[in-house]
Amino acid sequence: MLRALCALLGLTSAAIAAKFELSPKKFLTLPLGDIKPAGWLHDQLQVQTDGLAGHMHEFYDLVSKSDWIGGDSYYSYLEEAGSYWFNAMVPNGVLMNNSIINEKTQEFLEYVLENQDATGWLGPEVDTEKPRCLWGRYPFFFGAIQMVEYKPELTARVVDALHKFVKLANRMLRNGEGVDKWAATRWEDFVLTLQWLHDFHPRGEEELLVDTMVRLKWSGVPWEEVFSEEYFPTGPVENLTNPFGLELSWHGVNMAEGFKALPATYRFTHNQSDIDAANLSWDLMFKYHGRPSGAYAADEMLAGLEAVRGTELCLVVEAMFSGSYLYQVIGDLKYADRVERMTYNALPATLTANMWGRQYLQQQNQVAAQNMSPNPFPEDGPYSNVFGLEPNYPCCTVNFPQGWPKFITNAFLVTSDKKGLVQLYLGPFEVQTTLNEDNLVKVSVETFYPFGDNLNITITATKSYMHYIRVPSWIVGGSMTVNDGEKTGLVPDEVTGLLSVTIGKGLTKIALHYPAKIVIEERPHGSIAVHRGPLNYAFDIPRSEKIIAQDPREPHAVDLQMGPIGAWEYALDADPATMSFHNEAENDDHYKLPSPIFDSGKPSVSIAVSACSIEWPLAGDMFVTSPPENPECLGDVKTIQLVPFGATKLRISEFPVFAHSEPSLRVGNSYQIGDDSEPVQKPFNPTKPN
Incomplete structure (x- = not known):
């Protein structure tokens, strides 16, 4: 039967290895707990733990224990809410060593395992006539794997439960059961769980596991076609007819999860075409829907390039996770660069600084966060960009907490032979792990990055090994010093972006200088976005805040309406030679980044730009129109400050241009400032995302 399914999928018998083997990933993840956040990143996760994420189990109906009994609600228990919460809070609790959260996730795991029925189904079915749907369990599986x-003492119980479920799921798929419209788009998440079992706990069931992978792919959306140049939508889709008969294949969050489908498929087909299709999927998405914040636009469905269209918070955290998986399988620098941009821009921008409130949708140009009339979002409600407990839909409330923890747990990897350590994401970390041949390695990374350009890495190892450090595409020049050696330039691998450093037994110290240039990105309507390093810079609009709702069970859980209390109608001079970068921490050895760092006035970095006031009308109630083209200045040119996008809640980040002077250096669709004699390395180019 598997061979017949393979034929239907266009797979040859040779494509499925004789022993049902999987193609190896280029890089492997470390066990949960081996990587810990440090410095400002630890502070950021502490803020999340002290906020809504760390307390919702105390009062929020969708994840409080009273809701564990199941029911007909789509969001109840393992249909979505509990599963999302568990997936996020397992790593959150472990990384912060939070005993209360760890007890709650353990209690949740025990409850699910104890209620597995004789057929293998996970999740109690109480007073419900709903048909069994597979998808809601998938985030739970990710959390269980992390536990x-x-x-490791949980291994036998969890693996027993997963194998029982796989046997049931395989029978359901054979009978055409368990696949609703959500499971049809999110089948790849189950495939990742099956591959974890295959890699580490196959128990002689390799054929069944691969058979289930193939059946899942056959049951769901053909992502290689959705992401093909023939069918991929190049603009907003609300007025288009979906060629696949399933509108949810253009749903932003489904597509964020769908990025994993093609690299996951490659592992059991062994077909290079799947890797090629995966690469194309990423490039098409960010070419036609990408944001300077690193994310892409989908206010429910794909929304094009307009700065006022929305990006869902669930989309951001799912795309971050998928990008990490893509790098692990394929090893292309563009995935890691994009994930870091999303993490340091799009994720914090859509949360209040204390992380008690979140938006459903964020906008690149967002001049208000309030209940809007007329509704600016074709597929979502007018309340979608309010900061609160659960504006528009509750899914982002229970799903957003996976963002920071999973970024941290994917920040370091090991090579496929388990002999080398890969420092993928840049920031402050503490790592302790054991490589092959019992090589105990400890790594400490001290840095303000992305709020600084220097990284100091201290490594102790019981044996020598190869250490790899990512050099992002936006680094221009730069240097490395190992111990007391000479300063050398950076020569990373052209594909992976990794710089290799031989680490000897004992103590090694590495000093990295990662400078970047101010980069101007061209956007629609002749507008521009401003970048330096991984950070997108925006004008932080002075704002008022008004509490418009409060949860009676938790006084911190409020809905905030925000409005502008200062001018925001600015056009910029497009010449980056007129812009200057400032970093308060640059020459202060005693400087400590404030917490929470992603709040107005907190980041140490800013860019001064030349600007003038212009006429820029609104569309409806505090909904900004597209940037006007070639606007006239209404007064004198002055200097305004742009700050990191993630620290703004009301903002302009795609600016009209009032001058068209020739920049000092232009490459493709981007500009950079700096000494022309310095090498230009892979400038930011929106048509070929980094």
């Missing part, structure tokens, strides 16, 4: 990594 096994952290607590």
Whole structure:
């Protein structure tokens, strides 16, 4: 039967290895707990733990224990809410060593395992006539896998339960059961769980596991066609007819999860065409829907390039996770660069600084966060960009907390032979792990990055090994010093972006200088976006805040309406030679980044730009129109400050241009400032995302 399914999928018998083997990933993840946040990143996760994420189990109906009994609600228990919450809070609790959260996730795991029925189904079915749907369990599986990594003593029970479920799921798929419209788009998440079992706990069931992978792919959306140049939509889709008969294949969050489908498929087909299609999917998405913040636009469905269209918070955290998986399988620098941009821009921008409130949709140009009339979002409600407990839909409330923890747990990888350590994402970390041949390695990374250009890495190892450090595409020049050696330039691998450093037994110290240039990105309507390093810079609009709702069970859980209390109608001079970068921490050895760092006035970095006031009308109630082209200045040119996008809640980040002077250096669709004699390395180019 598997061979017949392979034929239907266009796979040859040779494509499925004789022993049902999987193609190896280029890089492997470390067990949960081996990587810990440090410095400002630890502070950021502490803010999340002290905020809504760390307390919703105390009062929020969708994840409080009273809701564990199941029911007909789509969001109840393992249909979505509990599963999302568990997936996020397992790593959150472990990384912060939070005993209360760890107890709650353990209690949740025990409850699910104890209620597995005789057929293998996970999740109690109480007073419900709903048909069984597979998808809601998938985030739970991810959380359970992480618990096994952290607590190996749980392995037997969790693996037993997963194998029982796989046997049931395989029968359901054979009978055409368990696949609703959500499971049809999110089948790749189950495939990742099956591959974890295959890689580490196959128990002789390799054929069944691969058979289930193939059946899942056959049951769902053909992502290689959705992401093909023939069918991929190049603009907003609300007035288009979906050629696949399933509108949810253009749903922003589904597509964020769908990025994993093609690299996951490659592992059991062994077909290079799947890798090629995966690469194309990423490039098409960010070419036609990409944001300077690193994310892409989908206010429910794909929304094009207009700065006022929305990006869902669930989309951001799912795309971050998928980008990490893509790098692990394929090893292309563009995935890691894009994930870092999303993490340091789009993720914090859509949360209040104390992380008690979140938006459903964020906008690149967002001059208000309030209940809007007329509704600016074709597929979502007018309340979607309000900061609160659950504006528009509750899914982002329970799903957003996976963002920071999973960025941290994917920040370091090991090579496929388990002999080398890969420092993928840049920031402050502490790592302790054991490589092959019992090589205990400890790594400490001290840095303000992305709020600084220097990284100091201290490594102790019981044996020599190869250490790899990512050099992002936006680094221009730069240097490295190992111990007391000479300063050398950076020569990373052209594909992976990794710089290799031989680490000897004992203590090694590495000093990295990662400078970047101010980069101007061309956007629609002749507008521009401003970048330096991984950070997108925006004008932080002075704002008022008004509490418009409060949860009676938790006084911190409020809905905030925000409005502008200062001018925001600015056009910029497009010449980056008129812009200057400032970093308060640059020459102060005693400087400490404030917490929470992603709040107005907190980041140490800014860019001064030449600007003038212009006429820029609104569309409806505080909904900004597209940037006007070739606007006239209404007064004198002055200097305004742009700050990191993630620290703004009301903002302009795609600016009209009032001058068209020739920049000092232009490459493709981007500009950079700096000494022309310095090398230009892979400038930011929106048509070929980094």
